[in-house]
Amino acid sequence: MSFKGPCPVVTLALLALLWLSAVPASASAAADSAPNIVFILADDLGWNDVSWHNDQVVSPNMQQLVDTGVQLEQSYVQPLCTPSRSAFLTGLYPFRLGRQGRPLGSQTPTGLSLNHTLLPERLSRLGYSTHMIGKWHLGFCNWAYTPTERGFDTQYGFMLGYENHFKHTRQNGYDFRDQREPDFTASGTYSTHLFGDRAVRIIEEHQGSDQPFFLYLALQNVHKPLEVPDEYLAHYPEDLDEDRRLLLGMVTALDEAVGGCAALKDTGRYDNTVIVFSSDNGGSNRPLRGNKGSMWEGGTRAAGFVHSPLLQETPRVHSGLLHITDWYNTLLALAGESFLPDNDGFNQWDSLVDPSVESPRTTFIYNLDAEQEEITLGAIRLRNHKFVMGEENLVQENEIGPWLFNLEDDPNEAVNLLEFEPELATALELMLLEEIPNVVPRDEPANDPAGDPSNWDGVWTPGWCGVP
Incomplete structure (x- = not known):
């Protein structure tokens, strides 16, 4: 009551x-030349699943980035995956988009509203090349909802919310694409390995180029099903709870993919690059209350960090309030946008780069x-x-x-x-x-059997719904 x-x-x-x-302020250029941006979004990674909160977790690459960067201790996301991804790419609370409810299903005939300009579209206008790797989960029933129609130059990964990490299947369909085409060569290879290798390839392809790039690396780990190559289990005791051991192995595999960002140094792009890491929602969150799907801290307070030579007085812990909607305006400001959109986000760059500047967010x-x-x-x-x-x-x-x-x-x-x-x-x-x-009413139409892979040669494929 x-x-x-x-x-x-x-x-x-x-x-x-x-x-x-707490009205968002106008942007200011953060560097003489637009920096490269690498945004890494882990899936279902909990507060207690990272080494800087739990010393039993083996994640040396992320720990090194935290130890030489800015640890985010008051960084918040949405309780579920589709809402968090919507908020990140629009700068808007999901309830303004009809995305405040459950995640998009495999046969849901809708997607992230086409009435809003996504972050990669804005960055493209500023001269960035834009790349999306990993999990999309923002709709695929019509090609108009898919990454390469929403501002990304390239896409490599899957459309649905989860799938088998090795076979890349969900129910009776295959879901892995390189650009628009299904990539069956991926079958049998662990998804996090594929995503990490593609991230390195994209970074290396920009060697010698003056064009800045935006790399959105949306990793599948540690979302169920709990699957990982045996080599990563060797880091954890055999008497550990089986599911917990598998999940921690998945964290270590995820960490290896994050470590691929070291390619930035080999290509000479490191000094002008900003790396952001965040979970999309809660997972294993002790001692926080609640978990994925709830508004308790365990469902919304994310493990995260920022790493860049552009940051001052590192390492340090940043305790200012930050919400996933803030990255839209923050990254646009970093890219040199002089006029930021009126949305729910704040330009947080000054407070992240300079410890003497407070977060502009109070609520x-x-x-x-x-x-x-x-x-x-x-x-x-x-x-x-x-x-x-x-x-x-x-x-x-x-x-x-x-x-x-x-x-x-x-x-x-x-x-x-x-x-x-x-x-x-x-x-x-x-x-x-x-x-x-x-509040925009939930955009949750009934499932449409037209999307079943049996209608599309066994592949989860766009083309079975219209657009508003």
Whole structure:
């Protein structure tokens, strides 16, 4: 049941001032020449699945990048994969796109709205070559939804949300492409090896070129099915839980692919390159509360870092608020865009490059969904406080909040402050509910059997739906 209580004008005025003060600023060029950008998005990688949070994890390449870069400790994503990818490539909260619900299914006849200009399209206009490797998961029923129609010069990988890591199959269909064509030569080779090798190839192809590049490396690891070559299991004890051992082996394989970025040094492009790493949602998240699919910290607080010679006073930990929507404007600013779009993101570059500059973000919305009967599902952050409503309680069944937490004192969301700070809770709830008119209904049409691979020679193939 929604909390209703006293709502002093002073409290609301203060919160409104903080909210309005967080308007995205205009961009400024970050370097004399546009830097190369490598954005690595891991799949289902949890807070507890990386070596800088858990010393049992073997990930020396990522650890080296963290130890010489900026570790992101307050970096947030969406609870699920399609929503996070939508937010990254548009700079918009998914609830503005109809993507706030479940991930796109294999036969869902829709995709990421064509009404918005994606990040690679903007970067192409600024003179970048753009490359997408790995998992797309933003729709493929029509070619118009696919990477090479959304701003990427090249695509190498798969369209669906997951598949067999070796066979590259899902149900009764094959899903692996090089550009538009199915690539059957990939069958039998571990996907992370394929993606890492292609990333190295693209970097090497830019040796001697003055053209900057944007490489979006969306790795399949560590998404289920839990599969990895045996060589990576040797890093972990045999008496470890079997699934946990497989997952950690997948992290180590992922780390090897990230290590391929060392090719930047061999090609002379390293000094003017920015590498960003993030998970797309929660995974194994202890001690954080919750996991993938929830608005709790375990579903939304991502392991991440930024590495570049352009950063100052490294290594260091960055504790400023950052949301996945911010990368759109941040990377555009880095690329030299002089006018940033009006979206939900902030240009974070100055706060990332210079430790004396605070994050411009003071607030964000974790998610918002108003289609459940009698319940609004949503969560909002304001500085250290987080308000949650409509989310499933992991401790007590059938309790849906609301909750109020101070994450600085209570990062694991154990103590509900609702009865101690009712005025703040009411004000945050009102701020969240004021966004309800901006919620686009979920874009979740019924599955269409026309997309079944049996209709397309056993390959998951575009061409079986129209576009709005």
